[in-house]
Amino acid sequence: MKLYCLSGHPTLPCNVLKFKSTTIMLDCGLDTTSVLNFLPLPLVHSPRLSKLPSWVSKDGTINLEKELKECAGRVFVDSQPEFCLPERELLDLSTVDVILVSNYHCMMALPYITEHTGFTGTVYATEPTLQIGRLLMEELVTFMERVPKAQSATCWKNKEIQRMLPGPLKDAVDVWTWKRSYSMQEVNSALSKVQLVGYSQKVELFGAVQVSPLSSGYSLGSSNWIIQSHHEKVSYVSGSSLLTTHPQPMDQSSLKNSDVLILTGLTQMPTANPDGMLGEFCSNLAMTIRAGGNVLVPCYSSGVIYDLLECLYQFIDNANLGTTPFYFISPVANSSLEFSQIFAEWLCHNKQSKVYLPEPPFPHAELIQTNKLKHYSSIHGDFSSEFRQPCVVFTGHPSLRFGDVVHFMELWGKSSLNTIIFTEPDFSYLDALAPYQPLAMKCVYCPIDTRLNFHQVSKLLKEVQPLHVVCPEQYTQPPQSQAHRSDLMLELHPPPMPYRRCSVLNLPFRRRYERVYILPELANSLVPSEIKPGVSLATVSAVLHSKDNKHTLQSVPKAPPAPPSKKRKRVPEEPPVLLGPKPLLSGAVPLEAFLATLQKHGITEVKVEETADGHILHLQAEDTLIQLEEDGTHIVCDNNEPLRTTLRDLVLRFLQRL
């Protein structure tokens, strides 16, 4: 059993598991942090961005005037942003049989995997994962295609040149593999390969293994996966949460008794408690609005935003913010808000029960009805005429490199009254803000990551007790910035097996058993004999029939009677003569009784020697040795076959035959 690790990002994993005869890809997350190296894509012409000076190396030898721009001491690539894809050279992606997706954030690389690689398999995902994943991809494509950039910068990727660039461009890895965004057509093609599954639904893969998604409590339709054969069980834990937010709670008990547990997607902010951050978010928001400023919340169009809106729904009256408008701007804003309301069966119990009442599960419906929350597909159109300040704007993309958020950064960045509140944990806020410096706007970092923290995961692992844990190497040591916090790492016995990008792990367990079926008539013919109380054995002669990874023992077909044809035919090859197998022996030879028997048969001069495994009997007169050991008996006697046979028969008297 092997695990190929195609992504080094702990929360955007992409691993391939070879298990029995199947090749299963676990998630295909897209590492978008690479876009931080690019200049933002403004929606409206930005004089500031267009006037940025080109970067020239100190000695003036490198001048990529068209490709690299300098802003506040940092260098950015002026090109369509590119993403860091999962590794595609480690194994042939066309051999992947299935892709299991655990949540909509972990499927963003899907088109890169399923298209143009020869992939012919199936993708399994829950319905909300598919639908919201589609929205996020659609949003990404719209963000990119809305502001097309003619040129694509490639010169800077030249190894010689990259070496000369200032950090962090200099340290960016695998830049040649970075790719521009996919197209809508590729998205549609990729998603057409998705087959929907429900929680705990069991899907057979080629009869060899069974996969089944479990609720993971992180987002709508998010799942962990169980991959099991009859005798082995592998659990794949991706983004999971034990907090009571909107999704169905996490199913922990089904993870019990795993041979291997692959653990990914823990919180990226182990020291930031989501409740505390939510509180900070609200108080900073209120403080800014009271002072007459605007609040910008860069966020994804699905996920934590539902919880933020729900929290604000309760908070705005308390904080006297009743008249402040909230805007949600995204090409998929409307769909996202509406989708969330219709996936009732995927919601937590509390919200599910609301479906039976005449009220929608999420309170943002009421915010929309009362005109407190308005949503627009972009800043163009209705929004520009209805826009009123001070206000709160939720918009993407959280990297601040593309999407409507770029416009608001340009618009509000200059006033210290305004505040930008980061809630998505995927990007370093300082890096995200780098191309907007100098910035007067207040910045608040309240990353809300509801995924499991180390404390919770230790408890979980204690409970489910997997034999082996595999996890990204980042989880086996404290975070770099807090090297003394030994509580912020996994400490397990045996220690977890760490992986990094491009690792290939031999998972530390051998398959020892296989299930074989036996046909009823064959079973009827067995004659078991009891070898010790409660244990009976029988020998079976049968034909092993293997098909679709199912093994069946069938009766040995009788040799067909000679065909009653007069015509002489060439005698077909006789079926191999099936000799009855020699009977199997069991039991042990008791020394005293055996010596007595020998004596009866006239063998009296026996010297007994004790060895580590048993005894050696030296029949001195006959010059013969009998070695009695736990698992074997040897009679060494030269050129005296009758004696050997006699001795053999004497030994056999004490043994059981099957």
Added chain:
Amino acid sequence: MDADCASLLPGVCAVLAASGRSLPDDTSLEKLLDWFTGLTEAGGSLLEACPCLLEFISTVVLNTAVDPGVLSFALRLTGLMAATEDGYEKLQERSVLDQVFQLQRWREAGLWEDPCLRIGWILGLRSMLQHPKALCFFVQSDFIDPLLQLQTDASLFVASAANQMLAHILLFFQPVPSLGCNGVDKKEEDDDDGTKRASAAYAAALAAISGYLKESLVPKKYTALRQSLQILKLLALLLAAAGPPLCDGLLQTAGDPLEDLVAAGCSQLTLPLMDVLLAACSSSGFNQRVPDQRVGRLLSSMLDVNEPADLLHAAAAFLRRGHHSDVVNTTRAVRILLLPLHIVTGQTLLGTNATADGRRSSAVEQLKCKTSCISMTCVTLTNAPRIALLPLGVLPCAPDLIVTAVLSLLRICSGVSSSSPPGCGEVCRNVIGSGKVQKCALEALTALDGSPGATEKTSEVFTVLMQYLENPDSDPTVLHKSYQAFVKWTGVCTDLSFVTDQLRLDLVELVRRRACDMRWEVRDSTVEFLGQLAGLRASAATTEGTASDALLGARCTTPLLKEALQDAESYVRASAVSALAKSLTHGWQQGAAPSEDEKEIVSRLLEILSQDTEGFPRRAVVQYFASWFSSSASPSSAPLLMRCARSVLSQGSADLDWEVKVHTLELAQLLLDEAFSGHRGYRKVSDAPHPRAAVSELTRAPRASPEGAESDLAAAVELGVVAALLSGLVDCDRPVGLRACRLLMALRDAVCPPGPPDATAAVATVSCELPGGGGWGEEIRKTLGVESGEGGARVSVCEALRSLGLDERLDVLTRSSDHVHNSPLSLLQDILTASAAHTRADTQPGEEVIVDCY
């Protein structure tokens, strides 16, 4: 006992004797006993006053079918009646006592199983044992052994009562000639024989109890632990109150077993053992007499047990009892208590190599377990402030190092500490994020503000506190405690150099954000903090340069507090009102003219008073004006204040919340004090002393009365003070009525003292309006017998004050509102009624009888 009760009592006795089931409620018997106890204590003889009781007891104890509750009552009643020698003898004559307390009978009847009866037996005997004869009876009846058995009774109440009783016997009758009144060997010439007998009885009791102590103190097996625990409690009770001979005897008896117990080192017994040893120390005398070396030695051994948690508790107990003259043990206790802090924080509180490695390593082991780590650290922290105040001689380090250690612990707890002491990572991990340790440490820090050398640490303290206040994960109670610590340390801070611009900016930013927090508790603490900080400014002796001023000026505070007046949570609004009062007090004291800001606040406050749906903010508003009035240098010359006072009085006295009304009357009182304190005859109502009251008395020379009275009274009427008082007088809430009545009496004594009416003729012309329409005006008019007109009516204030019957009203109001229902007569009637109803209900099944006994 009045005649009514005496006549009802036989009936009640009959009811009780018949069956206890029909009692109105289960407290009736207790109430009856309370009443009887009261009568006995007042010196009455129950036997003489109600002979029916004796009859009752004799009947009841013979009838084992009676409810055990009633039997228990009978036992206790018997004890009460035998509490005097006289009563005892009368009962003995009729051999009632033997009948009542004889155990055998109760056991045979199977009633002894009922804890109710057992406790009745104990308490009955306990009441009786007030004289030597009772003791003789007790000993002769061989009650001592059963009592000792009851000490480990399954019922905790019985066991505890038995323990108390054992202690009572030995202490009450202990032979202390000098102390004298209870001792069995007090000289009574006429009853020498009796004395001897009593002495013998006491000796027998003492011997039995001592024997028991000696025998059972050390548990034979683990299950007997409870017995040891009970005996230790008994010993502690005895040693704490015993005179020297008894004490010495007890220590002699218990010495060996105590030594065995100490040596056994049983965790559960550590604290009770410490209690006994410390009680022994206090009584037998480190202070007065030659120290009992054995006790000292045992105490030392207790401070040397192996189990770190027990050791810590023992040391804490030692320090709490304050035997600080015992330098050796105090030093040892201090070192024990500081050890966990030393380990967790890595601060060298105990020197670098001072602690025996064995103890340190066992403590480290214990600290690796999360629960014991938290509890041990908390014990250390709770004791840290006390330790820091100990004389330098017993401290292993400078006291300011303790502050440093607490700060360091706080940093570790919040996870911001950049390093953990070598080898203690596992220990540190246990306290990271622990709210309990955080709270304990913050409490310790708050209490450490006065420790020697603490002021050196101010800047560090503020840094840590700011980290806590900034931390989004801090629990509301942790934030609250951080605020408290902040205020406390600001109060002691005299050197302003630590108030850096950065700190000021951070604090301003912080309180702004916290004032918008999602959790109302946090908003409330923040608002309260702003008020307290401003309060420091007002109470400071100097007018300029206080730390609180330097940190947060009014320019930052007031807008936040104004905002908080609109908060959705009523507690926060109330806190904001109080905080505003505190922040403005300084200005009021200076007599500054109200700013525009203040005028705006005032109108908002009046709005709250008239419109807020919750009581807390309205109460706070009335208090705001009261505090304005009392801090103001010359309130009557502040027109805004006087205008406000008028509307507060009219709105506050019409409020639905009785506390608002009481606070309104407090304001009325201030106004009265201001107007009339110079008048002869005006006495301040003292039950609510006001800080200003004392000052005004000293500064004002008494004015000649009554010439000024007329105008002052007219002014009071004009302001609405009199109307507020009159409406309060007829209020349905007793506290309001009571206060109003007292104030009206004070007013009456000032403006129309009893005497020839012509002396007060001028005052009599002052009249006030009684509004019509069914309110308080109507009520007052009825009392005064004034014809009710179309609208209101005007009455002379003086006349009203004279004819309202204030003295009689005060009488009624001072009695508790349920005095009628709580009277013995009512109780007796209730019992009879309930019994009657019960009988009726028996005859008419199906008809439910609901008895309301209140």
